[in-house]
Amino acid sequence: MNGYFITLEGGEGAGKTTVLKSLRNELQEKGFDVLTTREPGGIDIAEKIRQIILATEHTTMDGRTEALLYAAARRQHLVEKVFPALRKGKIVLCDRFIDSSLAYQGYARELGMDEVFSINQFAIQDCMPDLTLFFDITPKKGLKRISSNKDRERNRLDLEEMHFHEKVYEAYQLLVEKFPERIKVINADQPLERVEEDAITTLTRDLKEKSIELR
Numbered sequence: 001m002n003g004y005f006i007t008l009e010g011g012e013g014a015g016k017t018t019v020l021k022s023l024r025n026e027l028q029e030k031g032f033d034v035l036t037t038r039e040p041g042g043i044d045i046a047e048k049i050r051q052i053i054l055a056t057e058h059t060t061m062d063g064r065t066e067a068l069l070y071a072a073a074r075r076q077h078l079v080e081k082v083f084p085a086l087r088k089g090k091i092v093l094c095d096r097f098i099d100s101s102l103a104y105q106g107y108a109r110e111l112g113m114d115e116v117f118s119i120n121q122f123a124i125q126d127c128m129p130d131l132t133l134f135f136d137i138t139p140k141k142g143l144k145r146i147s148s149n150k151d152r153e154r155n156r157l158d159l160e161e162m163h164f165h166e167k168v169y170e171a172y173q174l175l176v177e178k179f180p181e182r183i184k185v186i187n188a189d190q191p192l193e194r195v196e197e198d199a200i201t202t203l204t205r206d207l208k209e210k211s212i213e214l215r
């Protein structure tokens, strides 16, 4: 596949969705063909799986069930949306991907990062991101941003205790150590314009290093 696959990762309220939109605009202005999408979802079947995962009434959901559902949604989303776009040579910007599963289910829910990685390998078949931007901000500060945004829907994972979000944050640090080539850290604890600037600079540098021409 000759496209370029970028994922945005980080805890709640880190700024992923906000920055994804500005990255898309910036890349489109430079003449790139861009597809933006989100995980788990972006297509009907995966959005339905997402609703099952996040429904507030599903308090009895087992951790492995949750991990398998995320992997299933991921698979369908790749097949229907991401693979075709990459085959056409597009840049795909995806809001959350495999690292979210490794951090949330693998580490924070203690299923094991390696175990969760292996079920995801079955789902993704070597389609790891070319670049992952990790939006680095403490959970406390990230969650504070969300709580001041009253329009945002509340989901089951928002109701988790602070301890869970701290573990997710710890997991992302471990992932950055484990995949230093792929995962680049963006300081998300800055004014939005600065975060956006850092994200585009990192992305542009990576495209250049991999000789993907700015058109």
Ligand SMILES: Nc1ncnc2c1ncn2[C@@H]1O[C@H](COP(=O)(O)OP(=O)(O)OP(=O)(O)O)[C@@H](O)[C@H]1O
Binding pocket: 010, 011, 012, 013, 014, 015, 016, 017, 018, 019, 145, 146, 149, 188, 189, 190, 191, 192, 193, 195
């Ligand atoms: N650098 C920033 N400084 C201040 N506020 C910000 C910054 N980045 C984003 N925000 C605000 O914080 C809130 C959360 O941002 P956003 O929805 O982009 O986070 P997210 O990482 O996508 O979170 P989630 O994982 O919950 O989807 C939004 O109201 C957004 O406007």
Ligand SMILES: [Mg+2]
Binding pocket: 016, 017, 018, 095
């Ligand atoms: Mg978001």
